[in-house]
Amino acid sequence: MPHTDTPETQRANRRFMRHAMTVPLLDKETEFELARRWREDGDEQALHRLTRAYMRLVISLATRFRNYGLPYGDLVQEGNVGLMQAAARFEPERGVRFSTYASWWIRAAIQDYILRNWSIVRTGTTAAHKSLFFNLRRLRSLIDSGTRQTLRQEDRIFIAQRLGVGVGDVEIMDARLTAGDRSLNATLSDGTSDDNAAEWQDMLPCERSQPDEEIMEKHDGEYRSRWIAGALEELNERELLIIRERRLRDEALTLEALGARLGISKERVRQIEHLALKKMKAALLDKVPDPQGAGLLG
Structure with missing residues (x-):
């Protein structure tokens, strides 16, 4: 949400x-002398x-960076932080002007502030995503001059290759930039008088199994465990060892x-393992009409 x-x-x-x-601006010799005095003598x-x-x-x-909806005064203050960081790290003997060196630190501080505060959801967690966040609007303007609401697939490919x-x-970031944060408690309708209006959180799909599905899965799992245990009883000691180490461990032995x-x-x-699996399959076929449908054979 923009801050005014x-x-x-x-x-x-x-x-x-x-x-x-x-x-007034400083000449090269003066800024180098000031930087030396601060670094070596702590001259405030x-x-x-x-x-x-x-x-x-x-x-x-x-x-x-004023178009990102954050208070301009805050952007300046964050830039000041970057300026102070540049002054603390500046090495005048390298022959680079302070303004050139400080520009990177100032820009980095402002961009980091924008990424932390532009949205309640963290944006730009990698260097590539950060570049995408700050360059997507510019590249969009090169493509369509802002006349289209959504990017075409060829436009996304072009931007992805450039960055x-x-x-x-690109698709996810474009959606983030064109639509601001939205509360999950906001109603689907724009009428505020309806206390029973559905909220956006009501539209979120539930990834968990339904109670009846959980009961069926537990019931079926118990049956499968008994069937497999019965099939394992058909194996001799060496076959059982190989099946356990090759098929029933999280990290199978070679x-x-x-x-x-x-x-x-x-x-x-390998031959013994193959024969043991055939024995188990035969035992399961005797007990289970459809072992494939029961999830026992793949």
Whole structure:
């Protein structure tokens, strides 16, 4: 849901921006000296002078993200956090201007804030999804100039290839961006006078089995267990060992491991396993009219 700044906040933002634009920029030697004094001597006056000079950079980058429905003042404050992080990590001896280095940190801080607060559902959990979130609207405008409500399949493929993500990711993110968060307690109808109106949560499918299905599954499971136990009684000791280790364990032993354990070749283990399964199948056919339908044979 978009957040709207109050008139008082908007006036305060404008005053802050006007003041920030009056602070003179620094030349290369001055900013390097200020950065050195802050890093080596902990000179807070040097830090304040360095960051104030590039507050206009924070404002410029924050303005690019105003269309995400979050308070502009918050975007600027998060950008300030990124600016402070850049000042703490800046190494002037590398020969890079502070403004170039700080731009990455400012943008990263603002984008992280947007991803955390744009929706109550976490968005952009990977680098690819983050790129998709911030570039999808731009690529959509290149495709259809905003004239279509939904993307065509060829459009999704084009965007996926440009950003290195899956087509399904593009479809999901496009749906997220075109429809905001919706409460599950919101009614399906727009009439607020109907206290008995169905809610969106009423439309969610239940993945659990129905009570009668659970009882039937339990009943059938007990029968299957007895049938299989009876079939296992038809096996001799070696056959039973092989079936248990090969078919009834979460992690089955290999033919080689069982062969070494029993002192026989892996091919002989395979033959014994095959014969044991045939015995079990014959025993089940004697007791169960339709073992395939009972879920015993696949």
